[in-house]
Amino acid sequence: MPIKDSISIVLCGGAGQGIQTIEAFLTRLFKIAGYPIFATKEYMSRIRGGSNSTEIRISSHAVAAFTDKIDILIPLDSEALPHLQGRITAETRILGEKAKALPTEGMVFFDIPFAKIAAEIGNPVLVNTVASGAVAGLFAIAPELIHESIRQFFAAKSQQIINQNLEAVERGYWLGMELRNSGQILLDMPVTSAIKDHIIVSGAEAVALGAVAGGCNFISSYPMSPGTGVLTYLAQYSQNFPIVVEQAEDEISAINMALGAWYAGARAIVTTSGGGFDLMTEGVSLAGMIESPVVIHVAQRPGPATGLPTRTEQADLNLVLYAGHGEFPRIILAPGNISEAFYLT
Structure with missing residues (x-):
């Protein structure tokens, strides 16, 4: 993947799968890491199911609008790829579980066992944290920054939950770093300290x-x-x-x-x-x-x-x-x- 100054990451899955949790964690993490961000969401009128997506734009400069293109796609269920088919191009890199996402011929797909890792840690809900770690790894964000963000994000939870999320984000992180270091997905944008004191608001x-x-x-x-x-x-x-x-x-x-x-x-x-x-x-x-x-x-x-x-x-x-x-x-x-x-x- 060529280096760009604006990357569009889209997360897609059913209502109740924690798409908004991933968005909330990643937007804060990227902002702390020094990337200007913009996020927007679309979701069905359902409490469970449907096909909901969130787009996070990470850039080297201020961004304030939705873009149709998808650079990185994280599908969490079988409906995600058909739902976003019109926005998927040859430049789109898809990270997910092949057996669950069911990619079609021509898609650039990387099979990552999010659910298997979450199960090994002991909680299937941790799929979201593993996926978040993989995205952070693609950008080579400092591990200590990620760990501190996890502790703050789950501060109201028990120490056991915090530790599980730390392990989940760590394992996802090195999967993302492996893709980056191998040159299969290469994202390299300059960070800026100018947004250090900015706030994230809807x-x-x-x-x-x-x-x-x-x-x-x-x-x-x-x-x-x-x-x-x-x-x-x-x-x-x-x-x-x-x-x-x-x-x-x-x-x-x-x-x-x-x-x-x-x-x-x-x-x-x-x-x-x-x-x-x-x-x-x-x-x-x-x-x-x-x-x-x-x-x-x-x-x-x-x-x-x-x-x-x-x-x-x-x-x-x-x-x-x-x-x-x-x-x-x-x-x-x-x-x-x-x-x-x-x-x-």
Whole structure:
């Protein structure tokens, strides 16, 4: 594999297989190691099963967007390769268990016994940690940095679990290093100390932090993904700032509570998604009539109606622009990256 300045790693498996755990560990590890990262996920509307994937972009410079290409693919079940077939190219290197992933002719596949190693250590769940170690080995990240990251990541667990994960990541690491040292997969990107003090946040967290920085002290919402993350994040830290948090019985109640809060002198925000915002349009008109400020966070997801709860789509701008009857001023801010999500909020 030629040296690149941007590598796309995709992890794919069924819901419940721990894809998000691998993402959470690897993004933090790569950031600490000095690589700018960007991660995005797509998942089915299922608690178990389906075919979910996470993409992690590692780069020598700042990256802030999804890419269709896949450089390294970790399939954890038999549905992963068919699901991502349209994105797999001759340049894609696939690391997995041949008997489980079922690669087709023409794919560049490296058979790695993730499950066998996890079973030998004593816990099948450790497949994720073995896979994480293999990816870290491809980049030759310092072992002591990996070990410290494991200890921090599993700090709330028992010492036995920490030790098992340390062994799992170590064994996966040397498998990745073997592929690297043999020249079969060669990744060599410069690291930078410039991101040492950077923080890793999601889009929802950036919006929530921006709201806090802007003086928000009240949020009323009815949960609707993908907007719920703002509500839960502000609720999690409501005692620190402080912020009044109210989970309303529906979206109509939520926006009217926010209007009441503004009328009483609070700085309120409402978070929802396209289908929930539909129900708020009468409240939007009320805000226009009584000339009350109100801040509404609309996280976009595919419609119509309740649409696809676990997908995202940029399709609500016209809805927001023309919502409510009558003419009154409104400001619509559409952030294009994490930084804008914070500062525009």
